[in-house]
Amino acid sequence: MQQGSIGVRADHATVEQVGNKANFWGDVEVQNQQLWLFTDQATINQATGRIEARGNVRFSDGFVNVTGEGFSLDGQNNQVELRQTRYQMATTNATGVAETLKIDQQSVNLLGSTFTTCPAEDPAWQLSAERIAVSENEDFGEAWNAKFELFDVPVFYIPYFTFPVNDKRKTGLLYPTIDSSSTSGLEVSLPYYFNIAANMDATLTPSILTNRGAMIAGEYRYLFERQQGQVNLEFLGSDNSIETRPDRYLWHVNHSAKFSDRLSGYLNATGISDDDYINDFGSEFAGRADTSIYRVAQLDYQYHDWHAQLRSEDYELLGQFNPAFRTMPQISLDYQPFQLENGLNARWESELTYFQNQQRGDEHALRLHLQPSLALAYEDPAFEGLAEASMLYTRYEQRSPNEQLAESTGRTLPRLRLRGQVNFERIYESDGENFRQTLSPQIQYLYVPFRDQSDIGIYDTTLMQDDYNGLFRARRFSGLDRVAEANQVTVGASTQLFDASEHELMRLSIGQIYYLENSRTGLLDDSAEITSSNSEVAGDLAFQVGRRWSFSAAIQYDTELNVTRKSQTALEYRKDDQHLIQLSHRNVSDVFTTDIEQVGMQTVWSLGSRWQVAANVYYDLSNDRTNDAILGLQYQSCCWALRFSAYRRINRNLEFVQNSAQPFGQPEFDNGISLQFIITGLTGDSNSLIDMLQKSIYGYRRPFYLSN
Numbered sequence: 001m002q003q004g005s006i007g008v009r010a011d012h013a014t015v016e017q018v019g020n021k022a023n024f025w026g027d028v029e030v031q032n033q034q035l036w037l038f039t040d041q042a043t044i045n046q047a048t049g050r051i052e053a054r055g056n057v058r059f060s061d062g063f064v065n066v067t068g069e070g071f072s073l074d075g076q077n078n079q080v081e082l083r084q085t086r087y088q089m090a091t092t093n094a095t096g097v098a099e100t101l102k103i104d105q106q107s108v109n110l111l112g113s114t115f116t117t118c119p120a121e122d123p124a125w126q127l128s129a130e131r132i133a134v135s136e137n138e139d140f141g142e143a144w145n146a147k148f149e150l151f152d153v154p155v156f157y158i159p160y161f162t163f164p165v166n167d168k169r170k171t172g173l174l175y176p177t178i179d180s181s182s183t184s185g186l187e188v189s190l191p192y193y194f195n196i197a198a199n200m201d202a203t204l205t206p207s208i209l210t211n212r213g214a215m216i217a218g219e220y221r222y223l224f225e226r227q228q229g230q231v232n233l234e235f236l237g238s239d240n241s242i243e244t245r246p247d248r249y250l251w252h253v254n255h256s257a258k259f260s261d262r263l264s265g266y267l268n269a270t271g272i273s274d275d276d277y278i279n280d281f282g283s284e285f286a287g288r289a290d291t292s293i294y295r296v297a298q299l300d301y302q303y304h305d306w307h308a309q310l311r312s313e314d315y316e317l318l319g320q321f322n323p324a325f326r327t328m329p330q331i332s333l334d335y336q337p338f339q340l341e342n343g344l345n346a347r348w349e350s351e352l353t354y355f356q357n358q359q360r361g362d363e364h365a366l367r368l369h370l371q372p373s374l375a376l377a378y379e380d381p382a383f384e385g386l387a388e389a390s391m392l393y394t395r396y397e398q399r400s401p402n403e404q405l406a407e408s409t410g411r412t413l414p415r416l417r418l419r420g421q422v423n424f425e426r427i428y429e430s431d432g433e434n435f436r437q438t439l440s441p442q443i444q445y446l447y448v449p450f451r452d453q454s455d456i457g458i459y460d461t462t463l464m465q466d467d468y469n470g471l472f473r474a475r476r477f478s479g480l481d482r483v484a485e486a487n488q489v490t491v492g493a494s495t496q497l498f499d500a501s502e503h504e505l506m507r508l509s510i511g512q513i514y515y516l517e518n519s520r521t522g523l524l525d526d527s528a529e530i531t532s533s534n535s536e537v538a539g540d541l542a543f544q545v546g547r548r549w550s551f552s553a554a555i556q557y558d559t560e561l562n563v564t565r566k567s568q569t570a571l572e573y574r575k576d577d578q579h580l581i582q583l584s585h586r587n588v589s590d591v592f593t594t595d596i597e598q599v600g601m602q603t604v605w606s607l608g609s610r611w612q613v614a615a616n617v618y619y620d621l622s623n624d625r626t627n628d629a630i631l632g633l634q635y636q637s638c639c640w641a642l643r644f645s646a647y648r649r650i651n652r653n654l655e656f657v658q659n660s661a662q663p664f665g666q667p668e669f670d671n672g673i674s675l676q677f678i679i680t681g682l683t684g685d686s687n688s689l690i691d692m693l694q695k696s697i698y699g700y701r702r703p704f705y706l707s708n
Helices: 277-281 689-694
Strands: 006-009 012-016 021-032 035-045 050-060 064-074 079-089 095-104 107-115 125-135 140-150 153-164 177-181 185-189 192-197 200-209 213-223 227-236 248-258 263-272 292-303 306-317 325-335 344-357 364-379 383-399 408-422 424-430 433-448 486-498 504-515 537-545 549-558 563-576 579-591 594-607 611-620 625-636 640-651 668-679
Touching (some): 021 050, 035 064, 050 079, 064 095, 248 277, 263 306
Antiparallel strands (some): 012 021, 035 050, 095 107, 192 200, 248 263, 292 306, 306 325, 424 433, 433 486, 486 504, 504 537, 549 563, 579 594, 594 611, 611 625, 640 668
8 A cells, every 4th residue: 555646536525724634525435546445424634644534434455345434544654444344355255343453564453353254144153353463465364362263152262373364375273183983992183284385394193092092193295396205104102902002103205306307216115013004093105905015216217218227116015924025126227229110129128136035034036137029010090010029038046945946047938929900990870979989809929938937936926817908918927937838819809989079988898818728837836827728708898878977897707617707897977076976896706715796885975055975885795794884974064064974894903913702713893983173264175075985995986997
């Protein structure tokens, strides 16, 4: 606000020669720069620049709009004062009353005032303070001797605190959460947020768990031009719910860096005190259904056709499993010497890896792998082809108590792969609409001779699952410790349907492998050997009806035994993120001699403008029980929201045996409730009910993104 020329309109005016004053009355309108004043009567002292007004005063300076009984402007000191006012911030929804309102250099001081962002006549919440200060150039206001009132009832007194007047971050308390669990008891958490700088922040969350004790959790996040990441720590000292009173903790580090245009680094590591930590406390870094914690650190160097990588990996298995091997480290080099326009290209892959058993120091191995390959690829709108020949040389130096493993051994295997695909397409019209359908049959021949590999240990290798796309892989095992022999032909086809806007309406894929010879290569036993003449039929189906209904399914069917080995289906209605419902079914036969069959239902639905409900239920048909269920209910008005949730899930006791009447081997269940009260305008809440479903054991998953 700056002093300058003053413009006045009024029904009547008089000018006093003595004192250099002008009096105005009757619909008076005064303008001074961006300042506007409307009143019944005003007096202006042209010598001092002072303006006095009374009677039905309305004032605005572009930042705050005020109505009151009296107004004065000190032009020399550039100060405005209004009395018995009701105000509204022009850039926010903040409103309130004040006995005295003072404006000085783009700042507003409210004396004997209230403050709320609730637009109702009778606000659900408000601050009542001796003094409130809000600045046009600041993102946060200040309050002294304030009472927080909820539905006209004083809840607590705060001598001093700050609050946001926009969406920018600010150091201060976040919303508390109140949970209840049959294992942890009543849980109360009160997070505190630290806005350290524009590119870094932190959150500290102390919690009380009545059955376990006091817990502290912290998160630090940072973002620089070439580096970003976060660090998390959680600690619970002397868990009261366990007889041995262990300390429980979790740590997590995530960091990515681009040191130069060629060199980059990545680190993602999580550590827990015990196998039951994730099950007992949950975590955003691992799911309660996960069987391992993965850690990786790597450096990548890219230079033209060269790619070098230094990598270390570690799996912490959860439960009673044999200890896994760490990769400490792995050095790999990938080089493409040429890639010609006619599709001919060469590639050289190599790696040197050292494996160390996590618990047995006398068990380790060094693996050298070299893999040159030559490929001829052809790609045309109507036809795609690939001819690839590779030579796989692997050398091991092993130290193990297992006498079947050789101290020094090697393996050399050629691999030949031929693949072709034909693409058909047709345009047709139905009910006045144009559609495009594609049909892509493909065939692949794969040949790898047999080598006895029983003297090689298993360090990073497992059997991969065979969905439709997996039928056309060049190998059956991940890792390099086993290379399965192959003399097989894979046949498959995929068809898609698109509308005039190229939106995919339907996709169907089906395929099968025909074995010309049996595969004798197993993993830890003979379960991975192949003695049948063909694989299971693998098929994927997905189609959409309109813009809201979708259906997807994946199946693996044994044609020799006429048995469905695996199937997964999902039917979903999705209007938007506030209205969706999904029904699903999952079936897996002969998993460790146990069949799995489950049905599930997930939904998020708005019941009118204020009520929203979310729920999921996963029912185990094989064992006739509910494995996972969660229900959330939220009421949200313009000023506040109340979120209630309840859950029931399997309590996976992987390490600690707690006092229980359940016999060993029978599942225990954890039941709990959660309550969160959210006040709009004092802080932000980015969570939604669909986020709550994501945190359940199985989580929400969109159709068209299925995983076998």
